[in-house]
Amino acid sequence: MSLFQGLTFLTTVNDLKALPPDGLEVAFAGRSNAGKSSAINTLANHTRLAYVSKTPGRTQHINYFDFGQLRRLVDLPGYGYAAVPEKIRLHWQGLLGKYLETRPNLIGLVLIMDSRRPLTELDRLMLDFFMPTGKPIHCVLTKADKLNNQEKTQALRTVKKEFADYPHITVQLFSSLKKQGVDEVEQVVGAWFAAAMATEQDEEPMDGE
Template sequence: MSLFRGLQFLITVNDLKMLPNEGIEVAFAGRSNAGKSSAINTLANHTRLAFVSKTPGRTQHINYFDFGGERRLVDLPGYGYAEVPASVRAHWEKLLGQYLVERENLIGLVLIMDARRPLTERDWRMLEWFRPTGKPVHCLLTKADKLTNQEKIKTLRDVQAEFAGDPQITVQLFSSLKKQGVEETEKVVGRWFDAHRLPLGQEDGATDGE
């Protein structure tokens, strides 16, 4: 079974104090209309695992999904949608900033960006928060099916050029509609988890004294 196919919903939280203490996790973040929920659903081959709202910015909580083996996917609140009240935006930014900088369980960030409008001001802000941690970032340029082949090549090269010489950040094209890029995403996230695999006998919280 592929990495994402067994993904199951675990918990929803709206306060960092409520985050699970155990396990390691990969976070998915992106603008509210960048196709983040659709990407998660496509990777999991599940049409309604992550809720896709017709009103971008509706999801205001941190949603946890479980891969099994103390591995988690964290669906962070979408950001950057103009019609969200200022108080809600402020709450999201504080929540996201603290989570990205302080969360020790977090091993990597998948940054979702619309391939037609990548690297917006708020995307750069996310990277500014996260890059100092030294943890890897994988950028998914979603909705690639809406570009011509020439536009795809140019967009991918342009974004890759922004991070040239930075091994912390990788970039790929992705399309939920065409299911393009699923295997590549699985390989990247799988490597992150493999690099943080718990020692034999500790996967389920066991210790040498048990």
């Protein structure tokens, strides 16, 4: 069974103090209505694992999903929906920023962006929070089915060019409707977990030390 098809819901939190103390985490972040929940559902081959709302900005908490072996997918709140009250928006922004900047369990970020409108100001803000950590970032350009082949090539080229000087940032196209790009996300995230788990084993003290 593939990594994502074993995914199960674990818990939901609204405060950094309530985050699980153990485990390795890969975070999924994205602008409201960029297709993040649909992408998670497609990867997991589960139509309702992550809630897909017709009202952008509905997901207000950090949702944890479990791969097993203390490996977690962390579904972060969608950002950038103007109709959200200012107090809630500021709470989200603070929560997201602190989580991305300071969470030691976090080993990589999957940034979900609409392939028709990548690298918005808020996407760049999320990158500004996370890039200083030096941890890997995988940009997933969703809704690729809405583009023709020339537009797909251009979208991919534009984002890859933006990060040409950052070898730890990778980019791909994705379509939940056509299940395009599923294997590539699986390979990237699986490799992150494998590398992190190998590092943990290397750092474990030998008996008698």
